[in-house]
Amino acid sequence: MGRTKANKQAIVAELKQTLSESQLAVVIDYQGLSVAEITNLRQQLRPSQASCKVAKNTFMRIAVEGDDNWQPLQEFLGGPSAFIFAKDDFGSAIKAYQAFQKAAKKTEIRGGVMEGRKLSEADIKALGDLPSKEQLMAQIAGALNAITAKIAIGINEVPASLARALQAVADQNQSEAA
DSSP states (O other): OHHHHHHHHHHHHHHHHHHHTOSEEEEEEOTTOOHHHHHHHHHHHGGGTOEEEEOOHHHHHHHHTTOTTTGGGGGGOOSSEEEEEEOSOHHHHHHHHHHHHHHHOOOEEEEEEETTEEEOHHHHHHHHHSOOHHHHHHHHHHHHHHHHHHHHHHHHHHHHHHHHHHHHHHHHHHHHHO
């Protein structure tokens, strides 16, 4: 009996640890998914550093109890629940889940929590539509390159403009002298 209690405590501790490392937690109803399909979902989430765990709602309730950041998750606990935990690149994680869902057609998002805020399925979809971290970095790099190019052109223009201005003054002085 003590061993079972220790196992339960270990599960709750693992959930707490995973939550502490996550920015976003999404609750999905996974009823009807086979073990192979859940494994497939986990594989699709892996590149975005996200994970999927199947846990009893009771364990998740205990894990989020008293944690203001994750307590809103309790509202979505009911029925067979799987949890997607996203660390940094939550947009890619949501896109990976959406691709899986489109193929499997067996799961549905109940809701999620990010930074202490409860998220509806529509909110989560909107987060998934945001550009990925890589896309944002590429956009920033492109903008910086454009600014750098403009500065370089501006700097190159200064001597040419100065030379033209000096030439104009010299020409004016010459025409006044003549």
